[in-house]
Amino acid sequence: MIRNDYFRNFIHEYNCVVYLPEMEITKPTLLLNKEIVLRNIGNMLRKANELNLNFRPHFKTHQSAEIGKWFREAGVKCITVSSLTMANYFADAGWDDITIAFSVNIPEIPEMNELAGRINLNVLIENMEGLEALQKQISWHTGVFIKIDTGYNRTGIEANRIPLIDQLLEGIQKSPLLQFKGFLSHTGHTYLANSTHDIYSRHFDALLKMKALKARYQSDWPELIISIGDTPSCSICDNFDGVDEIRPGNFVFYDLMQFKLGSCKLTDIAVRMVCPVIATHPSRNEVVIYGGAIHFAKDSIINIDGKPLFGRIIVTEGDRKILLDEKNYLHALSQEHGILRITPQDLKYFRPGDLIEIIPVHSCLTANLMKEYLTTEGEIIKMLPFF
Amino acid sequence: MIRNDYFRNFIHEYNCVVYLPEMEITKPTLLLNKEIVLRNIGNMLRKANELNLNFRPHFKTHQSAEIGKWFREAGVKCITVSSLTMANYFADAGWDDITIAFSVNIPEIPEMNELAGRINLNVLIENMEGLEALQKQISWHTGVFIKIDTGYNRTGIEANRIPLIDQLLEGIQKSPLLQFKGFLSHTGHTYLANSTHDIYSRHFDALLKMKALKARYQSDWPELIISIGDTPSCSICDNFDGVDEIRPGNFVFYDLMQFKLGSCKLTDIAVRMVCPVIATHPSRNEVVIYGGAIHFAKDSIINIDGKPLFGRIIVTEGDRKILLDEKNYLHALSQEHGILRITPQDLKYFRPGDLIEIIPVHSCLTANLMKEYLTTEGEIIKMLPFF
Numbered sequence: 001m002i003r004n005d006y007f008r009n010f011i012h013e014y015n016c017v018v019y020l021p022e023m024e025i026t027k028p029t030l031l032l033n034k035e036i037v038l039r040n041i042g043n044m045l046r047k048a049n050e051l052n053l054n055f056r057p058h059f060k061t062h063q064s065a066e067i068g069k070w071f072r073e074a075g076v077k078c079i080t081v082s083s084l085t086m087a088n089y090f091a092d093a094g095w096d097d098i099t100i101a102f103s104v105n106i107p108e109i110p111e112m113n114e115l116a117g118r119i120n121l122n123v124l125i126e127n128m129e130g131l132e133a134l135q136k137q138i139s140w141h142t143g144v145f146i147k148i149d150t151g152y153n154r155t156g157i158e159a160n161r162i163p164l165i166d167q168l169l170e171g172i173q174k175s176p177l178l179q180f181k182g183f184l185s186h187t188g189h190t191y192l193a194n195s196t197h198d199i200y201s202r203h204f205d206a207l208l209k210m211k212a213l214k215a216r217y218q219s220d221w222p223e224l225i226i227s228i229g230d231t232p233s234c235s236i237c238d239n240f241d242g243v244d245e246i247r248p249g250n251f252v253f254y255d256l257m258q259f260k261l262g263s264c265k266l267t268d269i270a271v272r273m274v275c276p277v278i279a280t281h282p283s284r285n286e287v288v289i290y291g292g293a294i295h296f297a298k299d300s301i302i303n304i305d306g307k308p309l310f311g312r313i314i315v316t317e318g319d320r321k322i323l324l325d326e327k328n329y330l331h332a333l334s335q336e337h338g339i340l341r342i343t344p345q346d347l348k349y350f351r352p353g354d355l356i357e358i359i360p361v362h363s364c365l366t367a368n369l370m371k372e373y374l375t376t377e378g379e380i381i382k383m384l385p386f387f
Numbered sequence: 388m389i390r391n392d393y394f395r396n397f398i399h400e401y402n403c404v405v406y407l408p409e410m411e412i413t414k415p416t417l418l419l420n421k422e423i424v425l426r427n428i429g430n431m432l433r434k435a436n437e438l439n440l441n442f443r444p445h446f447k448t449h450q451s452a453e454i455g456k457w458f459r460e461a462g463v464k465c466i467t468v469s470s471l472t473m474a475n476y477f478a479d480a481g482w483d484d485i486t487i488a489f490s491v492n493i494p495e496i497p498e499m500n501e502l503a504g505r506i507n508l509n510v511l512i513e514n515m516e517g518l519e520a521l522q523k524q525i526s527w528h529t530g531v532f533i534k535i536d537t538g539y540n541r542t543g544i545e546a547n548r549i550p551l552i553d554q555l556l557e558g559i560q561k562s563p564l565l566q567f568k569g570f571l572s573h574t575g576h577t578y579l580a581n582s583t584h585d586i587y588s589r590h591f592d593a594l595l596k597m598k599a600l601k602a603r604y605q606s607d608w609p610e611l612i613i614s615i616g617d618t619p620s621c622s623i624c625d626n627f628d629g630v631d632e633i634r635p636g637n638f639v640f641y642d643l644m645q646f647k648l649g650s651c652k653l654t655d656i657a658v659r660m661v662c663p664v665i666a667t668h669p670s671r672n673e674v675v676i677y678g679g680a681i682h683f684a685k686d687s688i689i690n691i692d693g694k695p696l697f698g699r700i701i702v703t704e705g706d707r708k709i710l711l712d713e714k715n716y717l718h719a720l721s722q723e724h725g726i727l728r729i730t731p732q733d734l735k736y737f738r739p740g741d742l743i744e745i746i747p748v749h750s751c752l753t754a755n756l757m758k759e760y761l762t763t764e765g766e767i768i769k770m771l772p773f774f
Binding site for chain 1: 411412413414447469470471472491492493494495498513514516517520541542575663665666667668673675680681684685686721723724738739740742751752755758759772773
C-alpha cells in the first residue's frame with residue numbers, strides 16, 4: 001500500500017532529522033516517529049526511577065506488540081491495559097504482569113480467570129457485585145485493586161466512603177485467591193484543566209486522598225500500593241509523595257491535547273497523519289483532504305478563534321517542513337473528508353494530489369482507528385486488530 | 388467471543404418479534420436486526436422503482452460483503468462506495484458497477500486504473516488537476532461524474548461555475564477513455580436541518596440546481612445522469628424531478644440522528660450496541676457501561692436538556708424490552724467507558740453485570756469501529772477490516 005517518493009530526501013523537522021526510505025503514500029497513513037517514541041519512553045522511565053516509582057505504562061494508546069518491545073528493551077517489566085482483549089493480546093506477546101485498569105466487567109470473568117491462570121493479573125473492583133462475581137468465578141490467584149475516584153467522577157469509589165472500602169477489604173480477605181494489591185486512581189480531570197496550575201492542584205488533591213487511604217490501611221496491609229495514572233500529572237508534576245506506581249499511557253505519543261495542557265512540547269508528539277489533498281476552495285478559504293472521522297476520530301480542542309480544532313497542519317516546501325500557525329487548521333471532519341481552514345497567504349502550499357501532515361488532537365483514538373503505523377524507519381507496525 | 392443467555396427467549400421489541408439462539412455477550416457488541424435491514428432495503432428500492440430512479444445504494448454505512456448480498460438478492464445491481472479500498476473489497480465480492488463517490492484522490496489513480504480494468508468504475512472530478520491526472524494515468528474505460536456542490540459547501544463545484552464545468556467537459560471529451568456520466572451531488576446540509584421543512588427546501592433547492600445543469604448540457608450529452616444522495620432527502624421527499632439516480636447509504640440501518648431529522652421511525656433503526664453495566668453511581672444519577680468512544684464514535688445530537696446525547700437506552704425486564712425516555716441517555720464517552728445519565732426511578736434497571744442496549748447516534752461511524760455485527764439470527768457478519 002505504501003510506495004511513493006514522499007520522503008525521498010532527509011527531512012529536517014524542528015529539531016530532529018529523519019531519514020526515510022523511498023516509499024509511496026497514497027491514502028491517510030499514520031506516521032510514527034520512532035526516535036521520539038523512544039525518547040518519550042526513556043524520559044518517563046527515568047522520572048519514575050528517580051522518584052522510586054514502579055513504572056507500569058498504559059498500553060491502550062499504542063495497542064501494539066511491536067511498540068511494547070521498545071518498552072521492554074528500555075527495561076519495563078509490567079504494563080496496564082484497558083480491556084481483557086488487550087490483556088490477552090499482550091500476554092500472547094510475552095507480558096506476564098498486567099493490570100486491567102477498568103473496573104471488572106462481570107460477564108468477562110471466566111475469560112479473565114483463564115488469563116489469571118497463565119500470568120500475574122491484576123483487576124479492579126469498585127462495588128460488591130464485582131467482588132462477589134470474582135469470588136464465585138476466580139480459580140487462580142488474582143491481584144485486586146480498589147478503584148478510587150479522586151474527583152474525575154467517572155468510575156471508582158470516593159476516597160471518603162470508608163464503610164464500602166472496609167466491606168470490600170473484608171470480602172477480599174475472605175477469598176484466598178484474591179490478593180489485595182492497593183488503591184488505584186485515574187485523575188482524568190487533569191485533562192479538563194484550564195491551566196498548568198489546575199493540573200498541579202488536581203494532582204495534589206488526588207495525592208492527599210490516596211495518601212489518607214494509605215495511612216489508614218497500611219498497618220493492616222503493609223504491602224499496599226498506591227497507583228496513579230494520568231499523562232498530564234505524570235508529565236508535569238514532580239511531587240509523587242505517597243505514590244508507589246505510575247501508569248501513564250498517552251505520553252508515548254503525546255498529541256495536541258497534551259500540548260495544550262502543557263504536558264509536552266510540539267516536538268514531543270510522535271504521531272502524525274499523512275493525508276492527500278483532494279481539492280482547494282479559495283473562495284471560502286478551505287482545502288479538502290482525504291482524512292476524516294474514520295481516520296482521526298472526533299475529539300477536538302478549542303482553537304484561538306473559538307472554533308473546534310481537529311488538528312494542526314504541516315506542509316512541505318522543498319526538503320523543509322513548515323508547521324503552519326493556528327489560523328490554519330483542520331476544522332471539520334465527516335466520514336472520509338477533512339476540511340482545512342487556510343489563510344489566503346498559505347493556500348499556496350496546497351494543490352490536489354499533494355500530501356500534507358496533520359498533528360492529531362487525541363493520538364489514542366486516532367491510533368485505535370488507523371490500526372497500523374508507518375514508522376520513520378519505513379517499517380509498518382500492526383496493532384491489536386480488534387478490541 | 389459471543390456466548391451467554393442474553394437472548395434465551397424471544398424478544399418482543401416494539402413491533403418486531405425476534406428469535407435468537409442461545410448465545411453469550413460479554414463485551415460491547417453491535418447487534419443487527421436483519422428483518423429491519425431487509426425492510427429498509429425493500430422500502431427504498433420500491434421508492435426508487437416507483438419514481439423510476441436508478442438505485443445505487445452507498446455501501447459505506449455497512450461496509451460488509453454479506454449485507455451487500457442482501458441488497459443483491461433484493462435486485463440491486465450497482466453500488467456507491469467512498470474509497471478505493473472499499474471499491475476493491477466490493478469488486479472482490481462480485482460487484483461490477485461501482486461509483487467511488489469521493490473526488491478523485493490523485494495518488495491512488497494507478498490503483499484505480501487497475502480496478503477500472505476489471506469492473507465498470509465511475510469516479511468523481513471537481514478540478515482540472517484531478518482530470519489531468521486521470522487523463523495521464525488511466526488506461527481503461529472509466530466513467531466520470533462532475534461533483535456539484537448544491538450548498539453543503541464541503542466538496543464539488545458550485546452549480547453556477549459554468550466556465551469550469553465547460554473546461555472539464557472539454558477535457559473529458561478529448562480523452563477517449565473517459566466517459567462523461569453526468570452530475571453528482573451530496574446535499575449533506577440536510578443533516579444540519581432544523582426541521583423537516585428545512586430538508587424539503589434544501590432538497591428542492593438542490594433539485595433546481597441539478598435540473599438547470601441537466602437542461603444546459605442534455606443536448607450535447609443526451610445520456611447524462613443526475614445522481615443525488617443523502618438519506619434524509621431520499622427518505623422524506625417525494626419530488627425527484629429531473630433526478631436519474633439516488634445513492635442513499637445510511638437508510639440501511641438508520642440511527643438517532645436520522646430519527647431526529649424525521650427520516651425514520653425508531654423502529655426502523657436496525658443496529659444497537661449491547662453493553663455490559665460496570666457500576667452504578669446513584670449519588671450522581673449515573674451508570675457506567677463498558678462501551679466508549681472506541682465503540683460508538685463521538686457524534687452526538689442535542690438532547691431535550693440541551694446536553695449532548697450519544698445514545699438512547701433500552702433495558703430488559705423479564706422478556707420485555709423497554710426504551711427509556713430521553714431523561715435517561717448516554718451522555719459521555721471516554722476511550723472504553725460510557726456514562727449514562729439515569730433518573731432515580733429508572734436506576735432499578737441497572738446492576739453491574741447486566742447487559743443493556745444503546746441505540747447509536749451515527750450508525751455509519753459506530754459500524755466502522757465495531758468491524759462486525761451479530762445478527763438477530765445469531766450470525767456474526769464481518770466487515771471490510773481496513774480502509
